[in-house]
Amino acid sequence: xxxxxxxxxxxxLAILTLPTTLNAAExxxxxxxxADMSSGAAKGGEAISRGIALAIKEVNDxxxxxxxxxxxxxxxxRGNPARGIDNITELAAMKDVVAVFGGIHTxxxxxxxxxxxxNKMIFLVPWAAGTPIVDNEYDPNFVFRVSVRxxxxxxxxxxxxxxxxxxxxxLLFEKTGWGRSNEKAVKAALLPHGLEPAAxxxxxxxxxxxxxxxxxxxxxxxxxxxxxxxxxxxxIVVANIAAMPQDQRLPVLSHWGITGGDFFKINKDNLDSxxxxxxxxxxxxxxxxxxxxxxxxxxxxxxxxDAVDPGDAFSPVGTAHAYDLVHILxxxxxxxxxxxxxxxxxxxxxxPSHSGVMRDYSPPFSKDRHDALDASNFRIGRYDSKGQIRxxxxxxx
Numbered sequence: 037x038x039x040x041x042x043x044x045x046x047x048x049l050a051i052l053t054l055p056t057t058l059n060a061a062e063x064x065x066x067x068x069x070x071a072d073m074s075s076g077a078a079k080g081g082e083a084i085s086r087g088i089a090l091a092i093k094e095v096n097d098x099x100x101x102x103x104x105x106x107x108x109x110x111x112x113x114r115g116n117p118a119r120g121i122d123n124i125t126e127l128a129a130m131k132d133v134v135a136v137f138g139g140i141h142t143x144x145x146x147x148x149x150x151x152x153x154x155n156k157m158i159f160l161v162p163w164a165a166g167t168p169i170v171d172n173e174y175d176p177n178f179v180f181r182v183s184v185r186x187x188x189x190x191x192x193x194x195x196x197x198x199x200x201x202x203x204x205x206x207l208l209f210e211k212t213g214w215g216r217s218n219e220k221a222v223k224a225a226l227l228p229h230g231l232e233p234a235a236x237x238x239x240x241x242x243x244x245x246x247x248x249x250x251x252x253x254x255x256x257x258x259x260x261x262x263x264x265x266x267x268x269x270x271x272i273v274v275a276n277i278a279a280m281p282q283d284q285r286l287p288v289l290s291h292w293g294i295t296g297g298d299f300f301k302i303n304k305d306n307l308d309s310x311x312x313x314x315x316x317x318x319x320x321x322x323x324x325x326x327x328x329x330x331x332x333x334x335x336x337x338x339x340x341x342d343a344v345d346p347g348d349a350f351s352p353v354g355t356a357h358a359y360d361l362v363h364i365l366x367x368x369x370x371x372x373x374x375x376x377x378x379x380x381x382x383x384x385x386x387x388p389s390h391s392g393v394m395r396d397y398s399p400p401f402s403k404d405r406h407d408a409l410d411a412s413n414f415r416i417g418r419y420d421s422k423g424q425i426r427x428x429x430x431x432x433x
Contacts, residue, residue: 062103062104062105063104063132064104064105064106064107064132065100065101065102065104065105065106065107065132065134065369065375066106066107066108066109066130066132066133066134067088067092067106067107067108067109067133067134067135067136067137067362067365068108068109068110068111068123068127068130068133068135068136068137069081069084069085069088069108069109069110069111069136069137069139070111070113070120070123070124070127070136070137070138070139070148071084071085071110071111071112071113071137071138071139071140072112072113072114072115072139072140072141072144072296073085073110073112073114073139074112074114075114075115076115076266076267076268076296076297077115077139077140077141077266077267077293077296077297078297079267079296079297079298079350079351080139080140080163080295080296080297080351080354081112081139081140081296081354082350082351083163083296083349083350083351083352083353083354083355083358084137084139084140084162084163084354084355084357084358085108085110085358086336086339086340086354086355086358087162087354087355087356087357087358087359087360087361087362088108088137088358088359088362089108089339090332090335090336090339090355090359091358091359091360091362091363091366092106092107092108092362093335093339094335094363095362095363095366101366101369101370102369102370102373102374102375106362106366109127109130109133111123111126111127113139113141113144115140115141115144115241115266116144117143117144117146117147117148118147120138120144120145120147120148121147121148121151124136124148124151124152124155124157124159125151125155127157128151128155128157132375133157134158134365134369134375134377134380135157135158135159135160135365135377135380136152136157136158136159136160137159137160137161137162137358137361138159138160138161138162138163138164139162139163139164139354140163140164140266140293140296141164141214141266142164142165142166142169142212142213142214142217143212143213143214144164145159145161145164145166145169146166146168146169146213149169149172149174149179152178152179153174153178156178156377156378156381157178157377158178158180158365158377158380158381158384159178159179159180160180160181160182160361160365161179161180161181161182161183162181162182162183162354162357162358162361163183163296163353163354163357163358164181164183164214165183165184165185165186165189165214165217165218165291165292165293166186166213166214166217167185167186167187167217167220167221168213168217169181170185170406170407176378176381176382177406178377178381179406180361180364180384180400180401180406180408181406181407181408181409182357182358182360182361182364182392182394182400182408182409183357183407183409184291184292184315184317184409184414185407185409185410186214186217186218186220186221187217187221187224188221188409188410188411188414189218189221189291189315189411189414190218190220190221190222190223190224190225191221191224191225191411192315192411192414193222193225193262193289193291193315194222194225194226194229194262195225196289196416197260197262197289198229200260200287200289202259202260202287203231203259204234204256204257204258204259204260205222205226205231205233205234205258205259205260205262206233206234206235206236206237206253206254206256206258206259206260206261206262206286207219207222207233207235207236207237207253207261207262207264208236208237208239208246208249208250208253208261208262208263208264208265208273209236209237209238209239209263209264209265210238210239210240210241210264210265210266210269211238211239211240212241214264214293215238215264218264218291219236222262234253234256234257234258234259235252235253235256235257235258237249237250237252237253239265239269241266241268241269242268242269243269243272244272245272245276246269246272246273246276247276247279247280250273250276250277250280250286253286254284254286258286259286260286260287260288260289261273261286261287261288261289262289262290263288263289263290263291263294264290264291264293265290265291265293265294266293266294266296266297267293267294267295267296267297267298267299267302268297270290270293270294270299271294271299271302271303273288274288274303274306274307274310274312275303275306277306277309277310278306278307278309278310282309285309285310285311287310287311287312287313288310288311288312288313289313289314290312290313290314290315291314291315292314292315292316292317292353294314295314295316295351295353295417295425296351296354300419300423301423304423307419312418312419313416313417313418313428314416314417314418315414315415315416315417316353316414316415316416316417316425316427317353317356317357317394317409317413317414317415318352318353318356318357318393318394318415319346319352319415319417319425319426319427320332320333320346320347320349320352321346321347321424321426321427322415322426322427323393324393324394324395324413325391325393328391328392328393329393332355332356332359332393333346333349336349336355346424347420347422347423347424347425348424352425356393356394357394359392359393360390360392360393360394360397360408363390363392364384364387364390364392364397364400364408365380365384367387367390368380368383368384368387369383371383371386371387384400384401385401385402385403385406386399386402386403387399387400387401394408394409394413395408395409395413415427416428416429
C-alpha cells in the first residue's frame, strides 16, 4: 500500500472515530499512536490503528467516557528512534492526550522511555516484545503492555523447537536491544534442559545478504534456526535459505516480528521452499473466545471494506491487542474519574478485571506487573497458500 493510500486510510479512521451523539463543544479525549506507519513494519502499525479505531467507535457509540468522546491522533516514527522521541514530545504537549500507543519496534520504544517518563505519559504497548520496555528503572512506571514479552517468548520458542525433535538450536538475531533481549531469554530457557545454543549469529538492519551467518549456523551443527527479525531482514533470510540446496535448508522458527509488514506478498515465491513457522497470539480463525472474536470481526468488516473474510485482517495480533488495550484504558479513566495521566496510571494498576478478546484479565495489571499476557496466550502460526495466517502445531508435535 502506498503512503498516499495509507494516509487516506488514516483519514478515514479519524472520521470514523468522531462522535455522532456527544456534545461537539466538549473537546475529545485524545489517544496518541506513535508507530511505524510507512516503513518496513507499516502493516503492523496499520493493524494497531485499526484495533484502536474499532474500540474508539464502540466507546463513542455508547456515550463516550466521562461525557467526552475519544479520538485518535497518529504520528509516524518510521522505525526511527529519534523521530519517535519527537513524536512522544509532541503528543505529550497536547493537553487532551491521555495515553500514547507505541508500535512495533523495541529499539524505538527503549529510546523513548526517558521522554515518556519525563512527561508522565501513559505508554501502552500492543506490539513490541523487548522485556526491558516494561521492566525498566522507572517508578512509577508509565508503560503497560498487552503484547508478547521476550522473557516468555524465548521459553515458548525453545519448548516448541525441542518438542519438534531439535536440540541444536541456531540463533539468528537482529543486532538490537530486541535481539539481545531474546538472546538472554533463549539462553535462560535452554539452561534447565542442560543445553546451550549451537551458535548465535547477528545481522543489522538493512542487511542484504545473511547467507554467511546461516552457513556458519549449519557448520556449528544447528538443526533449526530461531529467528528474531523484522519483515525486511526476515525476507532476506528466507530468500537466502530458499537459494540453498534442498538438503541444506534448515527449518525456521521465528519470533513474530516478520508478520508486521508485507512479508508474504514480498516473499511468497520463496516460502514454498522454506519450512517457516512463527509465534502468534491471536487469529480470527482460531480465537481464544469465539463469541468475542466474532463481535470484533463483525465490526471490523463493516468498518474496513478491504476485509471480506477473517484472513483479510492483516497482522491480527496488533488489532486484537490494541482493541483490548483501549477498553482497559477506558476502564481506568472511568475508575480515576479524570484524564489526569498520573491518576489514570494508578487506576491501570488497580483495575479488578476485564473480559477481552485475548483473555479474561483478572486483573489486567498490578503495581508489580505491567505485562498482561504470558506464554499461555502464545501460539504457532504459518502462512497458508493465500498468505493468511493459520494457527498450527509445528512438525513433530
